[in-house]
Amino acid sequence: MIRARGLVQTFQTRQGKKKTEVRAVDGVDLDVAEGEVVGFLGPNGAGKTTTLRMLTTLLTPTEGTATVAGYDVVRESEQVRRSIGYVSQAGGAFSGARAGDEVMDHGMLYGLKRSVVEERGKRLFEQMNLDGLWQRMPKNMSGGQKRRLDIVMGLIHEPSLVFLDEPTTGLDPQARANLWEHIRDLRARRGATVFLTTHYLDEADALSDRILIIDQGRIVAADTSDNLKAQVAGDLVEIEVADPARVGDAAARLTTITDGRAEVEVEDRMVRGRVPRAGRAVPGLLRDLDRAGIDLDAIEVHRPTLDDVFLTLTGRSLRDAEAAQQGDGGEPAADDPEPTDAPEAVLR
Amino acid sequence: MRFLRESSIVFRRQIRMNLRNPAWVLIGAFQPVLYLLLFGPLLKPLVTQFGATNAYTFFVPGMLVQLGIFGAFFAGFSLIGEWREGVIEAERVTPASRTALLVGRLYRDLLQLLVQALILIGLGYALGMDASFGGLLLGVLLTLLIGGACAAASNALALTTKSEDVMAPVINVVMMPVLLLSGILLPMTIGPAWLEKASDFMPIRHVVDAVRSAFGGDFGSSGLLWGSGWSLLLFGLAIWWGTATFRKENS
Numbered sequence: 349m350i351r352a353r354g355l356v357q358t359f360q361t362r363q364g365k366k367k368t369e370v371r372a373v374d375g376v377d378l379d380v381a382e383g384e385v386v387g388f389l390g391p392n393g394a395g396k397t398t399t400l401r402m403l404t405t406l407l408t409p410t411e412g413t414a415t416v417a418g419y420d421v422v423r424e425s426e427q428v429r430r431s432i433g434y435v436s437q438a439g440g441a442f443s444g445a446r447a448g449d450e451v452m453d454h455g456m457l458y459g460l461k462r463s464v465v466e467e468r469g470k471r472l473f474e475q476m477n478l479d480g481l482w483q484r485m486p487k488n489m490s491g492g493q494k495r496r497l498d499i500v501m502g503l504i505h506e507p508s509l510v511f512l513d514e515p516t517t518g519l520d521p522q523a524r525a526n527l528w529e530h531i532r533d534l535r536a537r538r539g540a541t542v543f544l545t546t547h548y549l550d551e552a553d554a555l556s557d558r559i560l561i562i563d564q565g566r567i568v569a570a571d572t573s574d575n576l577k578a579q580v581a582g583d584l585v586e587i588e589v590a591d592p593a594r595v596g597d598a599a600a601r602l603t604t605i606t607d608g609r610a611e612v613e614v615e616d617r618m619v620r621g622r623v624p625r626a627g628r629a630v631p632g633l634l635r636d637l638d639r640a641g642i643d644l645d646a647i648e649v650h651r652p653t654l655d656d657v658f659l660t661l662t663g664r665s666l667r668d669a670e671a672a673q674q675g676d677g678g679e680p681a682a683d684d685p686e687p688t689d690a691p692e693a694v695l696r
Numbered sequence: 697m698r699f700l701r702e703s704s705i706v707f708r709r710q711i712r713m714n715l716r717n718p719a720w721v722l723i724g725a726f727q728p729v730l731y732l733l734l735f736g737p738l739l740k741p742l743v744t745q746f747g748a749t750n751a752y753t754f755f756v757p758g759m760l761v762q763l764g765i766f767g768a769f770f771a772g773f774s775l776i777g778e779w780r781e782g783v784i785e786a787e788r789v790t791p792a793s794r795t796a797l798l799v800g801r802l803y804r805d806l807l808q809l810l811v812q813a814l815i816l817i818g819l820g821y822a823l824g825m826d827a828s829f830g831g832l833l834l835g836v837l838l839t840l841l842i843g844g845a846c847a848a849a850s851n852a853l854a855l856t857t858k859s860e861d862v863m864a865p866v867i868n869v870v871m872m873p874v875l876l877l878s879g880i881l882l883p884m885t886i887g888p889a890w891l892e893k894a895s896d897f898m899p900i901r902h903v904v905d906a907v908r909s910a911f912g913g914d915f916g917s918s919g920l921l922w923g924s925g926w927s928l929l930l931f932g933l934a935i936w937w938g939t940a941t942f943r944k945e946n947s
Contacts (some may be wrong), residue, residue, distance in 0.1 A: 404789055429791040438782025445713055453709045457702060457790040501786060 349509055349541045350380035350403060354412035357398050372398045375412070380496055380543055382508075385535055387556030388545040389654065391666055395565040396545040397437070400513055403543075404434045417509050430458065433502035433510040433540075437517065439494060440501050441486045447497050448473075448482035455504040467506060472500040475537075492523030496530060503534075512544040516551060524551075531555055549654040549666065552667030561658060568661045573654065576584060580652040580660050582607060583626035585633075587618045590643035598642050605629045617645070699799075706800020713774075714804060724767040725812040728759040732819055735881070746883045748912075752825035756816060757835055757907035758880040763812055764843030765874060765900065766912040769867050771805045771847040772854030779858055784942075794942040798851060798935075805847035806840055812838055827911040832911040834920075841927040842903050848934035855941040878904050899926040 357373040373395040380386050390396050402406040403416055405425040414421045417431035448469065455465030473479060476496040486494050495515060502510060515531065516524040522680040532555065534540045546552050552559050553573050561569040561576075569576055589598045595617055602621045603612050612621035623629050626649045637644065658666045714720075732755065739751040748754040778784055787797050813836050815823075827835075850867075857863050877884070877898040884895040895901045906923020914920070 395938075406785065406788060426791045429789055432789070434786075434789040436782045436785050438780070438785065439781045440786025442713070442778060442781055442783050444716065445709070449712060453705055454786060455789065456705050457787065457792040459701075459791070461697070528891070 349354075349382045349384070350378065350414070350416050350543065352376055352378045352399075352412065352414035354402065355399060355402055355409050355414060356411035357395075357402060357407060358410045370626055371565055373402070376562070376565070376567055378560055378567060378570065380541060382541055383539060384534065385531075385542040385555055385557050386544070387551070387552030387559045388543065388562065389547065389552040389559055390562035391547055394562045396547075396562055397513055398560065400434075400511055400543075400545055404432060404511055405429055430505070431507055431509060433505070433507035435498045435502040435510070435512045435515065437513045439486070439498040441497050443487035443493070444485055446482070447478070447484050447486060447489070450486075451497075451501055451504060454501045457633045458505040462506060468504060468506070469500065472503055475533070476500055477526075490523070491519050492526060495519065495523070495527055501529065503538075506538070507540065509543065514545055514547070516546070516548070528554060547666070549658075553654055559654070561654075561661065563658075564660050569657065576654065576657045577604065577652040580622070580656045581623040582624035583632060583652060584620060584650040584656075585623045585626050585635075586618060586620045586646075586648045586650070587644055588646040589619060590645050594642045595619060597640065598637060598644075599643075601633065601636050601640065602638075607632055616625075625651075699793055699796050701868075702796035703803065704738055705792075706787075706797055707803040710801055710804040711807070714808070714910040720770070724763070724770075724808070725815050727766075728812070729819060732756070732816065732823065736823065743819060746886050748791035748883075749822065749825050750826045752820045752823050753827055753911050754883075754908065756820040756825055756827075757911045758837045758878075758904055759816055760813055761842060761878070761900065761904045761907055762880050763816065764809055764839040765846050766804050766871065767809060767812065768843045769850045769871065771801070772850035772852075772859060772863060775801070775851050775854040776858060776860055776863070779855065784855070787941070795935075795939045798848065798938045798942050801851060802844055802847050802935075802938075805909070805923050809840060809843040809851045810836070825911075828913050831910045831913050831915075834915075835907040838903060838907050838910065838924060838927050841931045842900070845927070845930040845934040846930075848938035852934070852938040852941040855944075874898065874900050877901060880904055899930060921937055 355373055355376040356371065359370045361368055361370050376395070376399055388396055388399070398407065403414055405421050405428050408422060412450060416428045419425075419427040419431065421428055440454070441447060451469040452462065452465050453474075455460060455469060462685045470482065473482060476499060478493060478496055478500065481489065481493060481497075486497060489497065497539045499512070499515075502512075512531065516527050519527065528551070531542065534542050541586060542555075544555065556573065558570065558572055559576060560567055561680055569579075585602065587598060587602065589595045595614055599612050599614050599619045599621075602619055602623075605623050607624050612619060630647070630649060634644075634647070634664070655666050658664070732752075736751060736755050739755055739769070743749065743751045743754055775784070784797075788794070810863040817832060817836070853863060853866065875881075877895045878900040879885075879895060884892045884901060887895075902919065902923040903926055904923070905919040906921075906927070909915070909917045909923070
């Protein structure tokens with residue numbers, strides 16, 4: 349459905365008098381099969397939106413090629429446009445116009461008949477739980493309703509491939525959960541291929557069959573969530589030792605069940621290590637510690653998260669990457685800076 | 697055919713939004729009316745000095761061009777709001793022609809200008825303007841051409857700057873010399889030679905002259921030819937610029 353090879357996008361930026369060339373997207377290869385739901389994950393400014401804008405014909409690639417829905421994004425942009433739906437971060441319905449009017453006009457720009465658009469639009473309103481909001485202005489809608497309206501506009505010409513750019517950014521947790529259901533429905537109900545960008549790990553995890561991770565304009569990983577997590581050397585086991593004198597002893601015993609790729613860390617009375625299949629190994633560890641007379645105050649086992657994956661792949665945590673991005677400011681792409689009080693998702 | 701369909705979808709959408717918030721249209725029409733009522737009478741005793749016979753036949757053409765230029769220059773502001781809300785991008789992912797996206801908006805600006813022009817001409821007649829129907833028609837046509845050019849340029853500027861804060865000063869910088877060097881209020885011929893020479897380089901001055909010639913029934917004048925030429929040229933250039941910005945990747 350999507351095949352991109354060596355996509356590059358450069359921007360000229362000016363810092364003071366010095367002109368510099370920024371490679372916002374620096375050689376992206378990606379493949380998406382029909383019917384797949386793919387999550388495109390990366391920190392702000394990693395090149396997600398820029399890549400998306402190239403795939404949706406809004407931006408001509410500086411280098412490289414891409415075919416979307418069987419058509420070349422540069423030479424056959426019109427056919428690409430007919431085949432895809434795109435829901436941008438900004439939406440697409442004017443806040444001061446009536447929702448239904450915006451949907452009608454948008455659909456008719458695809459060359460559809462008024463009656464067809466109206467019938468489809470009203471049915472989509474029902475499916476998206478927007479019943480009775482046809483006449484409402486987007487400025488009087490909740491964030492979740494507004495997002496669902498944007499998706500209705502993106503679906504009005506019944507595309508087989510839907511691009512969603514940061515679909516749940518800025519929504520409250522309930523509205524997010526609700527929108528996730530609707531996004532899942534896109535495939536379940538219409539068999540659509542879905543390509544969504546997000547910088548929320550849990551969102552990529554919850555919605556996608558496969559995850560592409562982009563960092564600094566390059567794809568650093570492309571696999572299923574489970575496989576990506578399996579790349580991280582096991583689950584994180586944290587034990588809190590009651591007697592400070594026995595911490596070294598406990599660390600030695602934990603080391604016996606790690607696979608030796610990463611060192612066991614010790615910090616005050618805390619001992620941490622990566623243990624493959626910790627669920628099976630931990631009972632033995634506990635008996636071992638018990639026999640040696642080492643008392644524990646607490647033990648915790650964490651499954652690897654996509655943040656761990658990101659850390660393994662790039663040497664930075666996703667949160668650090670976000671902070672670094674926000675620090676340097678001069679960012680060329682349309683990736684909006686996010687409020688720092690992002691949902692707990694980033695931490696999970 | 698397809699172009700007409702697409703541009704008229706954009707046009708109807710724009711008109712719907714304008715009608716919802718008609719304040720700008722009214723303000724735009726009100727300004728020249730005030731000029732006509734409050735400045736026109738001052739011209740009356742002076743017109744003979746610069747070779748005209750009827751103050752309003754002289755003054756209404758200037759007001760028409762002013763309306764065409766200044767009203768249209770503000771057309772781009774609404775585009776920035778639309779861009780910010782993702783409307784332009786949403787339109788650009790549809791297969792619709794990029795030129796249609798611009799031209800649909802120009803239809804709105806031209807319709808608005810036409811309504812304002814008719815108000816102005818009606819009022820001019822009521823005050824004693826004397827112009828032939830053919831002259832009026834030609835004058836209004838030129839006004840629409842130059843207005844369309846300015847509206848297209850304004851839309852292009854809006855999509856290039858994407859900021860009201862940048863656009864407002866730019867428009868002001870352009871507007872002042874245009875107003876002062878076009879002979880909109882008083883003819884350049886009454887000024888010193890250097891000033892008149894300077895005004896020769898101002899294309900809008902020729903447009904004003906042309907509309908005046910048309911209203912005065914002076915169809916054979918070279919001024920009419922020059923002004924029409926400039927109007928067409930500016931219109932062509934602005935449409936080209938506007939379409940280019942709508943086509944351009946970054947907008």
